Amino acid sequence: MTVKGHQIAPLAWQAATVVALVALWQWAALTHPAVYLPPIGRVVDGYIRLWHGDLLANALLPSLYRLATGLLAAIVIGCAAGIALGSLRWLDPWVRPTLEYLRFIPAVAILPAALLVFGPTDQMRIFVIAFGSVFPVLLAATDGARRVDPILLDVARVSGLSTIERLIRVVLPAALPSVFSGVRVALSIALVMMVISELIAADDGLGFYILRNQRLFQTANVYAGVLTIGTIGLVLTLALLAIEKRVLAWHRGWRGLTETNRG
Amino acid sequence: MADSTSVREPILAVENVSKGFNAVGPRILSGMTFRQEPGQFVAVVGPSGCGKTTLLRCIASLMQPDEGEVLHRGQHFDDPPSWLSIVFQDYNRSLFPWLSVRQNVAFGLRGVDARDERIMKALQAVNLDHAADLYPWQLSGGMQQRCALARSIVVKPHLLLLDEPFASVDAQTRIDLQDMVMDICRDMALSTLLVTHDIDEAVFMADKVVVLSTRPARVVEEIAIDLPRPRDQLATKESPEFLRLRHHVYTLVRQQAQRLPRED
Numbered sequence: 001m002t003v004k005g006h007q008i009a010p011l012a013w014q015a016a017t018v019v020a021l022v023a024l025w026q027w028a029a030l031t032h033p034a035v036y037l038p039p040i041g042r043v044v045d046g047y048i049r050l051w052h053g054d055l056l057a058n059a060l061l062p063s064l065y066r067l068a069t070g071l072l073a074a075i076v077i078g079c080a081a082g083i084a085l086g087s088l089r090w091l092d093p094w095v096r097p098t099l100e101y102l103r104f105i106p107a108v109a110i111l112p113a114a115l116l117v118f119g120p121t122d123q124m125r126i127f128v129i130a131f132g133s134v135f136p137v138l139l140a141a142t143d144g145a146r147r148v149d150p151i152l153l154d155v156a157r158v159s160g161l162s163t164i165e166r167l168i169r170v171v172l173p174a175a176l177p178s179v180f181s182g183v184r185v186a187l188s189i190a191l192v193m194m195v196i197s198e199l200i201a202a203d204d205g206l207g208f209y210i211l212r213n214q215r216l217f218q219t220a221n222v223y224a225g226v227l228t229i230g231t232i233g234l235v236l237t238l239a240l241l242a243i244e245k246r247v248l249a250w251h252r253g254w255r256g257l258t259e260t261n262r263g
Numbered sequence: 264m265a266d267s268t269s270v271r272e273p274i275l276a277v278e279n280v281s282k283g284f285n286a287v288g289p290r291i292l293s294g295m296t297f298r299q300e301p302g303q304f305v306a307v308v309g310p311s312g313c314g315k316t317t318l319l320r321c322i323a324s325l326m327q328p329d330e331g332e333v334l335h336r337g338q339h340f341d342d343p344p345s346w347l348s349i350v351f352q353d354y355n356r357s358l359f360p361w362l363s364v365r366q367n368v369a370f371g372l373r374g375v376d377a378r379d380e381r382i383m384k385a386l387q388a389v390n391l392d393h394a395a396d397l398y399p400w401q402l403s404g405g406m407q408q409r410c411a412l413a414r415s416i417v418v419k420p421h422l423l424l425l426d427e428p429f430a431s432v433d434a435q436t437r438i439d440l441q442d443m444v445m446d447i448c449r450d451m452a453l454s455t456l457l458v459t460h461d462i463d464e465a466v467f468m469a470d471k472v473v474v475l476s477t478r479p480a481r482v483v484e485e486i487a488i489d490l491p492r493p494r495d496q497l498a499t500k501e502s503p504e505f506l507r508l509r510h511h512v513y514t515l516v517r518q519q520a521q522r523l524p525r526e527d
Contacts, residue, residue, distance in 0.1 A: 159371025
């Protein structure tokens with residue numbers, strides 16, 4: 001823990017850096033006007049317009065809906081499949097070759113195929129987001145499930161738990177720390193796939209908003225859209241960390257103890 | 264008790280049990296045979312690495328023996344049965360770190376009436392009722408092992424298996440835990456099977472000590488321990504009978520330890 005007084009100095013430096021960067025931009029925009037360098041004020045205007053009214057409904061919310069649905073599907077599927085795969089060893093030879101192959105396909109490459117299958121629909125975009133972000137969760141869950149202490153599984157067997165109950169009550173909680181690190185990776189991939197999926201055959205969403213404003217040479221709006229995506233990523237990451245802190249409080253306590261014991 | 268069999272069948276009969284790493288590899292257990300009567304406290308001792316834990320896993324049905332069988336009141340069983348519970352050696356690996364002490368004890372108590380009451384009674388029996396809402400990693404080693412003990416007795420087992428339960432705690436805690444386990448076994452009229460490498464502990468706690476050979480393990484001798492109960496850490500351990508039995512068991516185990524593992 002840092003004492004409050006010690007935190008102020010770095011915070012001031014960080015704020016100063018941001019202010020300096022913004023000032024540099026504004027100075028450059030005013031002295032060397034160019035299409036790609038709009039004044040800060042117009043970017044801020046565009047940014048604020050994205051968070052209410054028509055643009056909220058037509059750009060931000062559709063994107064957030066696709067992102068949330070795709071990511072949730074990836075987490076549920078990745079967790080379930082990963083835990084089954086990590087615990088049920090006999091599944092491994094059946095599933096692993098396919099999985100190892102699929103994970104090397106960049107999610108972007110699946111986009112044209114998804115467009116053929118689903119058409120230019122929400123389902124297509126949700127599928128692409130889920131496809132891209134499922135693998136980090138799946139691999140992390142598999143890894144976490146493999147490393148469950150066999151003694152805990154023995155305890156569960158002696159307590160009369162069935163295989164399914166062991167997976168849910170022992171393997172899943174034990175794998176959660178690993179799953180959370182997978183979800184953090186999945187979140188950034190999901191953001192990328194959200195934007196890309198909205199660049200193709202879309203009529204709403206943030207990706208579409210950025211693309212249209214680029215075609216209209218509304219550079220300030222393009223940057224506003226980009227900054228909005230950054231904001232979404234930041235807020236979701238912070239939310240994820242907050243959830244993790246609550247759900248995995250036991251893990252930090254437990255790990256802290258084993259580490260002090262070792263030392 | 265509802266069990267009114269005319270002939271008192273042993274609570275546990277290990278009949279000629281053999282077990283190897285695999286079908287062709289060297290054997291760990293070889294023709295192991297012994298019996299445990301209801302209410303009896305049996306301690307299994309032997310040189311380290313002789314296969315005590317393998318024996319325990321076979322008894323608990325966590326493993327199936329290659330030959331022979333394990334019977335409970337004359338009956339064969341396949342899966343870990345509900346009348347049996349185990350306390351493992353590594354308390355810091357056998358408790359669920361994401362569950363509180365209370366939840367750890369409740370684990371495996373399903374569809375049981377008066378759950379909270381039974382959990383609190385089990386926690387009181389191990390003197391841990393004040394720590395019910397703490398997590399395992401907030402407890403000392405001895406407290407963690409007491410939590411594991413509470414989890415084992417809350418299901419009211421017929422047979423309690425203890426796999427070197429006091430091996431990883433300090434000497435004072437070990438003595439306290441020994442007394443606590445003996446009190447609980449007496450109060451609940453439990454049949455208890457203790458696996459240990461500590462000869463003093465085996466002679467002090469048990470009604471019968473089963474001495475195992477080096478690998479592949481078989482029973483060398485069964486020694487009845489007729490020391491009066493309740494036993495006292497000082498009075499019992501200073502009695503001539505205790506010293507004589509301890510000497511006898513110690514000699515047997517040392518003879519085994521000095522022999523090279525037999526080729527089978």
